[in-house]
Amino acid sequence: MGSETPTQLPVIDFSNQNLKPGSLEWDSVKTQVRQALEEYGCFEASYDKASSELRKAVFESLKELFELPLETKMKNVSENPSHAYISPHPSAPLYESIGIEDPDIGGNVESLANSFWPHGNTSFRFIGLMVEQLSELDRVVRRMILESFGIEKYMEEHMNSTKYLLRAMKYKPPNTSEKKLGSRDHTDKNIVTVLCQGIQGLEIQLKNGEWITAKPHSLTVFIGDSLFAWLNGRLHTPYHRVMMKGNEPRYSFGLFSNPKKGYIIKAPEELVDEEHPLMFKPFDFHDFLRFFHSDAARKSQSAFHTFCALHSNT
Numbered sequence: 451m452g453s454e455t456p457t458q459l460p461v462i463d464f465s466n467q468n469l470k471p472g473s474l475e476w477d478s479v480k481t482q483v484r485q486a487l488e489e490y491g492c493f494e495a496s497y498d499k500a501s502s503e504l505r506k507a508v509f510e511s512l513k514e515l516f517e518l519p520l521e522t523k524m525k526n527v528s529e530n531p532s533h534a535y536i537s538p539h540p541s542a543p544l545y546e547s548i549g550i551e552d553p554d555i556g557g558n559v560e561s562l563a564n565s566f567w568p569h570g571n572t573s574f575r576f577i578g579l580m581v582e583q584l585s586e587l588d589r590v591v592r593r594m595i596l597e598s599f600g601i602e603k604y605m606e607e608h609m610n611s612t613k614y615l616l617r618a619m620k621y622k623p624p625n626t627s628e629k630k631l632g633s634r635d636h637t638d639k640n641i642v643t644v645l646c647q648g649i650q651g652l653e654i655q656l657k658n659g660e661w662i663t664a665k666p667h668s669l670t671v672f673i674g675d676s677l678f679a680w681l682n683g684r685l686h687t688p689y690h691r692v693m694m695k696g697n698e699p700r701y702s703f704g705l706f707s708n709p710k711k712g713y714i715i716k717a718p719e720e721l722v723d724e725e726h727p728l729m730f731k732p733f734d735f736h737d738f739l740r741f742f743h744s745d746a747a748r749k750s751q752s753a754f755h756t757f758c759a760l761h762s763n764t
Contacts, residue, residue, distance in 0.1 A: 456656070457662060458665065459493050459664060459670065460482070460485075460494070461493070461494045461495075462483060462493050462494070462496065463496040464587060465496055465497060465498040466479075469590075471593070471597075479594065480598055483594045483598070484594070484595070484598040487685040488684075489686065490688060491673055491685060491686035491687050491688035492670055492672040492690075493671055495670070496669075497583070497669055499586065499587075500583045500587070500669055504576060505580070505646060505667070507573070507576040508580050508646075508703060510576075511577055512620065512703065513701065515548060516548075516620040516701075518566055520537070523537075523546075524537075525565050526565075528549060531743060532549075533615055534549055538622070541634070542631075543622075544621045544623075544624060544631075545619065545620075545621055545622075546619070546620050546622075547618060547620070549615055549617050550562050550616040550617075550618075552613055552615075553578070553581045553616040553705075554581050559574055559575075559578040559616075580646075580703070581616055584646075585705060588614075588642050588705060588707050592608065592642055592707070593605065595673075595677075595685075599681065599720070600720065601718050601720055611709055611710050612641055612707045612709060613707070613708055613710050614705055614706065614708070615640075615706045615708055616704070617703065618701075619702045621651065621699060622699055623694065623696055623697045625696075625697045628695060629693040629695045630693070631691070631692075631694075632651055632691070632694040635655065635690065635691040636691070637689055637690075637754070638674035638687070639675050639676065639738065640674040640675075640706045640708045641673070641674055641676050641677045641706075641707040642671065642672065642674065642677060642707045643671070643672040643704050643706050643707075644704065644705045645669070645671075645672065645702060646668075646669050646703055646704070647664065647667065647670070647702040648666070648700055649667075649700050650663060650664070650665070651692045651694055651702075652664040652670065652702075653690060653692070653693055654688050654690045655689040655690065661691075672687075672688065673685050673687055674687060674706075675687055676709055676715055679715055679729070679730040679733075679754075680715050680716070681721060682717035682726055682730075683726070684726070708735060709735035709736075711734070712734060712736075714732045715732060715735060727761075729759065731758050731759075731760055738753075738757050738758065741757045742757075
């Protein structure tokens with residue numbers, strides 16, 4: 451008998467108090483992370499610090515946020531279009547989102563709240579608390595990845611070359627019992643994404659082409675195209691999408707670690723050899739983002755591979 455297609459993502463527990471670098475617990479979880487990212491490109495994280503109570507408080511804040519008038523939400527601007535407010539449009543009529551750049555830097559979350567509410571919004575402190583927890587998880591996962599490949603010497607450079615974006619997302623209910631597309635299938639463009647969803651909707655494509663559904667109220671960690679390139683294709687970047695049905699809106703939020711502007715993504719020499727020839731030319735993530743919004747990118751099957759792949763078979 452052939453192996454059956456798994457019905458859910460692997461779950462990895464990061465809540466152990468003894469999870470410290472060099473410990474047996476750390477090495478065990480590190481092995482699980484490496485295996486999950488090689489096979490799935492993502493996994494579900496069990497993480498007590500992002501408690502169900504904190505998640506509930508954040509989702510309540512997001513409901514308040516998206517109930518604001520359109521003209522207020524459009525104050526959320528950025529030089530990068532994908533980091534600003536995104537309103538529903540014909541290709542994604544159920545989706546809207548708001549971005550907070552550098553949410554881990556003191557005052558940035560509060561500043562956004564003050565721009566939306568004249569007297570601020572104290573409930574936004576829960577978003578700041580969540581950013582603290584998710585950024586810690588992101589750094590643990592990235593440290594484990596680098597250790598698993600034996601490239602710890604790049605740890606400080608790698609960590610210092612990234613910054614965060616928090617994206618809050620709302621999907622309007624389609625009011626139908628049949629599934630409707632909330633967001634089209636895509637890979638993330640960044641380094642690592644930590645995504646928390648409310649009700650069910652997130653789906654991940656396996657290597658065999660089949661789709662599996664992430665559990666509701668789950669915390670999912672993905673790797674993005676930039677880390678895929680930096681590791682010279684050693685891990686898997688999964689396509690994922692959101693499918694909606696029913697009459698309940700869906701809220702989610704994601705913390706995205708992104709390369710800083712001007713930092714050149716180039717695979718370490720330790721990860722390039724005869725068996726693993728260099729797959730991608732060095733590139734600046736922000737140059738890729740500009741290309742991503744171009745006509746050439748929209749016409750390509752994979753904007754990322756069109757932009758920086760060295761061989762057509764990648």
